[in-house]
Amino acid sequence: MNLANLTTSEILEGIYANNVAIVSKAITIVESTKPQHRLIANAIISGCISKKQDSIRIGITGVPGAGKSTFIEQFGGLITSTGKKVAVLTIDPSSRRTKGSILGDKTRMQELVKNPNAYIRPSASGSSLGGVTRKTRESIVILEAAGYDCILIETIGVGQSETAVHDMVDFFLLLKIAGAGDELQGIKRGIIEMADAIVITKADGDNIQRAKLAKMEFTRALHMFPPKENGRSPEVLTCSAIELKGLHEIWELIVTYCNTMKASGHFLNNRRRQNENWLIQYLEQELLSEFYRHPKTMELLPQLKNEVINGNSSPFLAAEKLLKALKSH
Amino acid sequence: MNLANLTTSEILEGIYANNVAIVSKAITIVESTKPQHRLIANAIISGCISKKQDSIRIGITGVPGAGKSTFIEQFGGLITSTGKKVAVLTIDPSSRRTKGSILGDKTRMQELVKNPNAYIRPSASGSSLGGVTRKTRESIVILEAAGYDCILIETIGVGQSETAVHDMVDFFLLLKIAGAGDELQGIKRGIIEMADAIVITKADGDNIQRAKLAKMEFTRALHMFPPKENGRSPEVLTCSAIELKGLHEIWELIVTYCNTMKASGHFLNNRRRQNENWLIQYLEQELLSEFYRHPKTMELLPQLKNEVINGNSSPFLAAEKLLKALKSH
Numbered sequence: 167m168n169l170a171n172l173t174t175s176e177i178l179e180g181i182y183a184n185n186v187a188i189v190s191k192a193i194t195i196v197e198s199t200k201p202q203h204r205l206i207a208n209a210i211i212s213g214c215i216s217k218k219q220d221s222i223r224i225g226i227t228g229v230p231g232a233g234k235s236t237f238i239e240q241f242g243g244l245i246t247s248t249g250k251k252v253a254v255l256t257i258d259p260s261s262r263r264t265k266g267s268i269l270g271d272k273t274r275m276q277e278l279v280k281n282p283n284a285y286i287r288p289s290a291s292g293s294s295l296g297g298v299t300r301k302t303r304e305s306i307v308i309l310e311a312a313g314y315d316c317i318l319i320e321t322i323g324v325g326q327s328e329t330a331v332h333d334m335v336d337f338f339l340l341l342k343i344a345g346a347g348d349e350l351q352g353i354k355r356g357i358i359e360m361a362d363a364i365v366i367t368k369a370d371g372d373n374i375q376r377a378k379l380a381k382m383e384f385t386r387a388l389h390m391f392p393p394k395e396n397g398r399s400p401e402v403l404t405c406s407a408i409e410l411k412g413l414h415e416i417w418e419l420i421v422t423y424c425n426t427m428k429a430s431g432h433f434l435n436n437r438r439r440q441n442e443n444w445l446i447q448y449l450e451q452e453l454l455s456e457f458y459r460h461p462k463t464m465e466l467l468p469q470l471k472n473e474v475i476n477g478n479s480s481p482f483l484a485a486e487k488l489l490k491a492l493k494s495h
Numbered sequence: 496m497n498l499a500n501l502t503t504s505e506i507l508e509g510i511y512a513n514n515v516a517i518v519s520k521a522i523t524i525v526e527s528t529k530p531q532h533r534l535i536a537n538a539i540i541s542g543c544i545s546k547k548q549d550s551i552r553i554g555i556t557g558v559p560g561a562g563k564s565t566f567i568e569q570f571g572g573l574i575t576s577t578g579k580k581v582a583v584l585t586i587d588p589s590s591r592r593t594k595g596s597i598l599g600d601k602t603r604m605q606e607l608v609k610n611p612n613a614y615i616r617p618s619a620s621g622s623s624l625g626g627v628t629r630k631t632r633e634s635i636v637i638l639e640a641a642g643y644d645c646i647l648i649e650t651i652g653v654g655q656s657e658t659a660v661h662d663m664v665d666f667f668l669l670l671k672i673a674g675a676g677d678e679l680q681g682i683k684r685g686i687i688e689m690a691d692a693i694v695i696t697k698a699d700g701d702n703i704q705r706a707k708l709a710k711m712e713f714t715r716a717l718h719m720f721p722p723k724e725n726g727r728s729p730e731v732l733t734c735s736a737i738e739l740k741g742l743h744e745i746w747e748l749i750v751t752y753c754n755t756m757k758a759s760g761h762f763l764n765n766r767r768r769q770n771e772n773w774l775i776q777y778l779e780q781e782l783l784s785e786f787y788r789h790p791k792t793m794e795l796l797p798q799l800k801n802e803v804i805n806g807n808s809s810p811f812l813a814a815e816k817l818l819k820a821l822k823s824h
Contacts, residue, residue, distance in 0.1 A: 304811075441804070442804050445799065445810035457782055475767045481771070482544060482777065485781065
């Protein structure tokens with residue numbers, strides 16, 4: 167099959183049939199910045215959205231070294247063992263300073279890669295978090311139409327990527343390794359407010375005692391935070407991905423949580439509020455990419471930038487010049 | 496004088512003459528979201544930009560409790576005692592969760608408020624960091640045209656506001672109080688990379704020993720970071736704002752730093768790179784506010800939002816509908 171010549175409806179059929187090559191191609195189209203791909207992407211998303219699927223979207227965050235890869239490798243395997251299909255996406259806006267990828271090479275999750283009921287997609291790259299966010303949301307829609315019941319979205323605690331992930335998931339998991347005490351010092355308050363559960367990873371060997379202490383400290387500290395809008399406070403658990411301990415409890419917690427939230431209406435309300443944000447972010451993203459694709463912008467912006475960099479124009483006047491040119495176009 | 500009836504050139508004359516009432520009015524116009532104010536704001540900024548001033552822009556960040564207000568109160572006073580005029584601005588994007596102001600009521604800096612060579616402007620409020628950023632940049636331009644030699648821009652370590660402030664200053668100061676050891680745990684790595692100096696505050700009374708230890712720990716830890724592009728590593732100092740100790744050294748450090756950077760060309764290069772970012776952010780901000788002011792948006796967006804919230808439309812299709820309506824308008 168030559169993937170390059172597929173029609174939109176052939177792509178959609180392939181997605182519905184869980185044809186992995188076609189799913190990957192569809193995500194590539196969605197991630198593309200080429201205008202001709204945007205049209206096909208829109209048709210694909212429309213087709214996928216109409217095919218409603220029951221799914222659980224789980225966000226997983228943690229600093230480098232918190233054991234995210236090992237956790238997802240084993241946790242993903244556990245989910246497939248319950249008869250579900252699992253897909254893993256990452257949100258990885260390129261670092262502003264280094265322009266490099268934060269998460270680095272994706273030769274991780276060696277076992278999960280080979281699992282027929284799992285799909286792993288390396289990160290969408292992009293210069294803006296907004297762009298990455300939109301692509302991730304659209305990838306989720308494709309993966310759900312392809313029959314994945316559980317979508318894991320991984321991110322690293324950099325900038326506002328956790329907020330972005332939190333805004334597209336049903337359950338938000340913070341991974342943390344036990345440190346030398348003083349556990350709450352090292353994490354941003356905002357993450358604690360977002361987390362539905364905190365998991366102390368690597369609770370094995372010499373680490374068990376420290377992990378237990380960290381669990382106690384977190385549990386105690388979390389009492390100081392008010393419960394969330396849905397009435398819940400985050401739970402604290404420990405796990406060992408290499409010894410396969412504690413993973414089942416985490417999965418049980420998430421399933422129970424989602425069922426409770428579905429019964430109370432919070433699950434749907436949360437998704438609808440997320441959809442409202444998606445609408446706004448989609449609109450803004452589209453407007454900006456239209457602006458950057460505009461012939462007047464492509465003609466004038468590079469020289470205006472140069473004028474500003476060389477000190478021959480103020481940023482303010484340069485911007486006004488371009489905006490005027492766009493209006494008279 | 497009735498400020499409401501001033502012409503743009505009268506406002507500009509007032510700014511150049513350091514008429515504080517007119518400076519405040521000009522900043523209020525710049526902060527306004529009303530379209531009719533935007534036109535006058537543009538004229539004011541054009542006029543102020545053409546009046547080039549030598550200035551030092553200093554960013555000051557630190558968590559609540561780090562002693563920012565007390566520090567700025569005394570540090571601002573010290574700068575005016577060297578014969579310079581100082582202005583204080585804050586970057587305070589309203590918290591996303593609470594919708595309230597982070598920095599709270601500004602009945603702080605009681606002494607500096609009364610100082611004839613100091614100007615304090617409470618925070619521009621706004622729902623987006625981009626909006627606050629643009630207003631702050633424009634306020635800086637007005638204050639420099641009004642003859643302020645030193646602009647202090649205060650922020651709190653929330654979200655990306657430090658990155659925003661770092662992107663508009665010549666020197667970036669991180670304030671930190673000595674804790675119970677483990678100093679580096681509690682701060683985001685990104686801030687360390689941005690800081691030109693770290694100041695341990697409240698180094699007085701019982702705290703002196705802890706402050707000295709914290710200084711040592713930071714100095715040691717900073718050796719692990721590579722030097723910045725300009726060849727420098729951040730310096731670590733201690734100070735006591737209430738005992739007026741260490742403030743002079745900080746001011747000396749900043750002046751020497753700026754002179755060295757001016758000689759090497761880094762000062763100007765940095766400002767030009769900041770201007771390039773300003774150009775881009777200004778353009779994007781203008782495009783988005785134009786979109787939200789558009790009659791078609793004002794007509795359709797509320798009902799599309801409702802459809803999405805009520806589950807009657809997907810965010811994706813709702814967005815496409817509005818974009819189509821805008822194009823055919």
